[in-house]
Amino acid sequence: xxxxxxxxxxxxxxxxxxxxxxxxxxxxxxxxxxxxxxxxxxxxxxxxxxxxxxxxxxxxxxxxxxxxxxxxxxxxxxxxxxxxxxxxxxxxxxxxxxxxxxxxxxxxxxxxxxxxxxxxxxxxxxxxxxxxxxxxxxxxxxxxxxxxxxxxxxxxxxxxxxxxxxxxxxxxxxxxxxxxxxxxxxxxxxxxxxxxxxxxxxxxxxxxxxxxxxxxxxxxxxxxxxxxxxxxxxxxxxxxxxxxxxxxxxxxxxxxxxxxxxxxxxxxxxxxxxxxxxxxxxxxxxxxxxxx
Amino acid sequence: xxxxxxxxxxxxxxxxxxxxxxxxxxxxxxxxxxxxxxxxxxxxxxxxxxxxxxxxxxxxxxxxxxxxxxxxxxxxxxxxxxxxxxxxxxxxxxxxxxxxxxxxxxxxxxxxxxxxxxxxxxxxxxxxxxxxxxxxxxxxxxxxxxxxxxxxxxxxxxxxxxxxxxxxxxxxxxxxxxxxxxxxxxxxxxxxxxxxxxxxxxxxxxxxxxxxxxxxxxxxxxxxxxxxxxxxxxxxx
Amino acid sequence: xxxxxxxxxxxxxxxxxxxxxxxxxxxxxxxxxxxxxxxxxxxxxxxxxxxxxxxxxxxxxxxxxxxxxxxxxxxxxxxxxxxxxxxxxxxxxxxxxxxxxxxxxxxxxxxxxxxxxxxxxxxxxxxxxxxxxxxxxxxxxxxxxxxxxxxxxxxxxxxxxxxxxxxxxxxxxxxxxxxxxxxxxxxxxxxxxxxxxxxxxxxxxxxxxxxxxxxxxxxxxxxxxxxxxxxxxxxxxxxxxxxxxxxxxxxxxxxxxxxxxxxxxxxxxxxxxxxxxxxxxxxxxxxxxxxxxxxxxxxxxxxxxxxxxxxxxxxxxxxxxxxxxxxxxxxxxxxxxx
Numbered sequence: 001x002x003x004x005x006x007x008x009x010x011x012x013x014x015x016x017x018x019x020x021x022x023x024x025x026x027x028x029x030x031x032x033x034x035x036x037x038x039x040x041x042x043x044x045x046x047x048x049x050x051x052x053x054x055x056x057x058x059x060x061x062x063x064x065x066x067x068x069x070x071x072x073x074x075x076x077x078x079x080x081x082x083x084x085x086x087x088x089x090x091x092x093x094x095x096x097x098x099x100x101x102x103x104x105x106x107x108x109x110x111x112x113x114x115x116x117x118x119x120x121x122x123x124x125x126x127x128x129x130x131x132x133x134x135x136x137x138x139x140x141x142x143x144x145x146x147x148x149x150x151x152x153x154x155x156x157x158x159x160x161x162x163x164x165x166x167x168x169x170x171x172x173x174x175x176x177x178x179x180x181x182x183x184x185x186x187x188x189x190x191x192x193x194x195x196x197x198x199x200x201x202x203x204x205x206x207x208x209x210x211x212x213x214x215x216x217x218x219x220x221x222x223x224x225x226x227x228x229x230x231x232x233x234x235x236x237x238x239x240x241x242x243x244x245x246x247x248x249x250x251x252x253x254x255x256x257x258x259x260x261x262x263x264x265x266x267x268x269x270x271x272x273x274x275x276x277x278x279x280x281x282x283x284x285x286x287x288x289x290x291x292x
Numbered sequence: 293x294x295x296x297x298x299x300x301x302x303x304x305x306x307x308x309x310x311x312x313x314x315x316x317x318x319x320x321x322x323x324x325x326x327x328x329x330x331x332x333x334x335x336x337x338x339x340x341x342x343x344x345x346x347x348x349x350x351x352x353x354x355x356x357x358x359x360x361x362x363x364x365x366x367x368x369x370x371x372x373x374x375x376x377x378x379x380x381x382x383x384x385x386x387x388x389x390x391x392x393x394x395x396x397x398x399x400x401x402x403x404x405x406x407x408x409x410x411x412x413x414x415x416x417x418x419x420x421x422x423x424x425x426x427x428x429x430x431x432x433x434x435x436x437x438x439x440x441x442x443x444x445x446x447x448x449x450x451x452x453x454x455x456x457x458x459x460x461x462x463x464x465x466x467x468x469x470x471x472x473x474x475x476x477x478x479x480x481x482x483x484x485x486x487x488x489x490x491x492x493x494x495x496x497x498x499x500x501x502x503x504x505x506x507x508x509x510x511x512x513x514x515x516x517x518x519x520x521x522x523x524x525x526x527x528x529x
Numbered sequence: 530x531x532x533x534x535x536x537x538x539x540x541x542x543x544x545x546x547x548x549x550x551x552x553x554x555x556x557x558x559x560x561x562x563x564x565x566x567x568x569x570x571x572x573x574x575x576x577x578x579x580x581x582x583x584x585x586x587x588x589x590x591x592x593x594x595x596x597x598x599x600x601x602x603x604x605x606x607x608x609x610x611x612x613x614x615x616x617x618x619x620x621x622x623x624x625x626x627x628x629x630x631x632x633x634x635x636x637x638x639x640x641x642x643x644x645x646x647x648x649x650x651x652x653x654x655x656x657x658x659x660x661x662x663x664x665x666x667x668x669x670x671x672x673x674x675x676x677x678x679x680x681x682x683x684x685x686x687x688x689x690x691x692x693x694x695x696x697x698x699x700x701x702x703x704x705x706x707x708x709x710x711x712x713x714x715x716x717x718x719x720x721x722x723x724x725x726x727x728x729x730x731x732x733x734x735x736x737x738x739x740x741x742x743x744x745x746x747x748x749x750x751x752x753x754x755x756x757x758x759x760x761x762x763x764x765x766x767x768x769x770x771x772x773x774x775x776x777x778x779x780x781x782x783x784x785x786x787x788x789x790x791x792x793x794x795x796x797x798x799x800x801x802x803x804x805x806x807x808x809x810x811x812x813x814x815x816x817x818x819x820x821x822x823x824x825x826x827x828x829x830x831x832x833x834x835x836x837x838x839x840x841x842x843x844x845x846x847x848x849x850x851x852x853x854x855x856x857x858x859x860x861x862x863x864x865x866x867x
Binding site: 277 | 654657658673796798803835844849
């Protein structure tokens with residue numbers, strides 16, 4: 001029994017990574033109604049930028065803030081240049097665009113910074129948290145930052161005018177235009193915010209998984225899965241989904257015999273799929289009543 | 293008097309299909325005009341063309357400013373509110389959020405707050421339900437919400453697309469009474485597209501009849517209502 | 530949790546391809562067929578092998594086109610059925626000594642069954658959720674193939690080597706050339722059968738489901754049956770492609786059938802034009818040749834070059850090769866009239 005609760009705690013700790021990534025995923029989904037496969041790579045690229053700044057002697061928090069600003073701007077620029085032209089194209093074509101962006105970012109990062117693993121510092125230290133062997137101070141810090149981000153997003157969407165405008169533009173773009181909202185810029189803004197959140201996620205994750213161009217692959221999948229599990233329309237659902245996915249992954253790794261690292265992913269995904277079959281719109285998603 | 297809305301030779305296309313064939317009409321400031329016609333005649337297309345929601349050519353001028361070529365949201369910001377077919381309510385947001393969205397292009401916070409109060413006075417049922425999700429309101433209530441949302445823009449011109457659709461006659465009467473009040477008291481020019489010609493003609497002062505993308509009749513609403521031939525050929529009653 | 534009402538009057542996610550435009554015109558079809566028949570005579574064996582690969586991927590992309598373009602279901606899991614078909618053929622050839630041609634229908638039928646079965650739980654999912662589920666399937670397959678328990682049959686991580694067949698009846702053609710024509714014949718058969726399927730009542734039922742599921746069910750179409758059928762058919766055809774792939778490449782290994790393959794097939798479908806069966810071969814050509822081109826441009830940035838080329842294609846023709854065909858049709862029409 002103690003092993004189980006320990007594993008659950010450990011799962012929550014690793015789940016913070018997925019929760020953070022899931023937040024970025026939900027953010028973009030709220031803004032543009034699709035999932036951007038390139039988000040993980042963009043987060044990785046941002047993290048590399050931060051690393052590079054620190055190599056140049058810029059202190060951690062300055063690099064953090066600078067990276068955040070550059071990522072926000074970068075997200076907007078990428079959307080305006082590459083995806084605004086595809087706004088009228090079919091969704092599947094946009095998805096192909098995400099895949100193309102993935103390939104480009106991954107490749108460029110590999111060229112600039114090569115594929116050797118690098119260390120990325122954490123501002124939280126890596127001592128055991130409150131004496132617990134399972135959660136380090138860094139992981140506690142991750143959970144803290146994720147919850148802060150969640151609070152920020154909640155506040156942003158619920159209580160600010162621009163948050164309201166973004167929600168309107170994402171759910172009913174035509175009606176949004178009819179109240180004077182520039183839906184095109186709302187999408188750009190959504191991309192910027194998602195990039196920023198992704199950058200934070202990347203900078204929190206890198207100390208744990210080590211910085212290299214392929215670091216976000218697995219994380220992104222779990223992030224997606226977490227976002228989907230949570231219901232795609234709810235930042236809270238995304239975060240809880242992230243923690244749940246972390247727990248699933250850990251339990252699968254511990255209790256299912258023969259489940260090495262490579263088998264964990266499909267099994268965890270399978271579990272999520274089972275949840276979805278039972279609850280098709282995710283745990284916290286709105287039940288959508290479809291009328292013709 | 294210069295027309296508030298001036299439309300000349302308007303042609304509109306859905307892909308390769310042409311829906312409007314050289315439409316021409318004008319709205320006087322302060323008027324309550326109704327655009328009548330059968331299903332598929334082009335009434336909705338006309339409203340959509342005004343807001344540049346459909347590909348069109350020709351001239352559309354609002355208070356002397358050309359509209360064609362402007363984006364929908366910029367046209368709206370000039371002071372044209374459009375209540376579309378189906379109402380376009382933000383169903384998963386609250387009633388109050390819907391009203392706030394109506395005013396999202398305005399920057400005068402105090403004005404917005406007082407306008408929301410005014411809407412609650414016009415439509416008490418909205419005040420009752422102001423924290424409810426808009427999707428849970430009845431058809432009539434959603435229509436009121438849609439009108440209220442449009443009014444939050446403080447529009448100079450309001451376009452309504454079949455506001456009576458799916459509503460019980462008594463509710464439609466109430467709605468039209470309110471529209472009349474808004475037209476007279478708040479000096480909002482109104483253009484109502486309707487299939488329910490009888491009620492619309494009672495409400496409006498001017499009427500246009502559209503058939504297969506062209507205006508076939510125009511004049512005072514009372515004249516058209518009293519003209520049996522017109523009623524029988526174009527309006528079906 | 531609150532209920533949200535959605536009025537499904539939005540355009541469906543996948544554009545409908547009008548029946549008339551579903552194939553190439555008779556003239557163009559014959560021209561293409563002639564080119565395909567004659568090409569191996571003019572090129573080296575290795576290029577013939579590459580062309581065979583294009584045909585094989587073309588079959589797989591066509592299968593995906595039926596599933597997504599035909600019945601509106603997303604799948605990022607085709608690589609799993611491809612792998613299954615490949616391994617079934619390989620195991621039958623190497624362990625049971627079966628004739629390679631006979632293994633293909635078996636691969637097809639087994640994959641059909643699995644696809645149909647997978648389609649059952651998938652009924653509850655759509656869009657993003659279905660994509661995730663199929664993605665899970667795609668990532669699971671290589672791991673499944675590496676399982677120690679199956680190692681005797683599958684050859685574990687190393688996989689199996691497959692003997693390449695000689696031309697039958699002692700015909701004086703190389704193995705590559707024979708395999709090319711063999712594959713071409715099967716491709717044509719599958720293409721014709723698929724066109725007929727989409728034009729048939731079942732095909733119309735599937736497309737009705739794609740365009741508006743609720744309305745389709747209100748018309749009495751058995752949604753569950755047709756959706757799972759679509760999955761099954763698509764999986765079956767992909768399985769045949771996999772089998773052909775195993776024979777052509779002469780080996781099967783778990784890491785040849787990763788999610789990258791599923792993504793490549795998806796891109797092939799988009800580049801060819803979703804739902805437009807003739808485009809499948811254009812898409813297949815894209816995914817076979819463009820990565821090579823990218824690598825020859827810049828080894829270090831091959832991924833980036835590929836991404837840029839992909840962007841160029843989707844900017845120019847967001848609707849894929851079908852758009853090119855439509856534009857050419859218009860131009861030809863204009864020429865005819867002038």
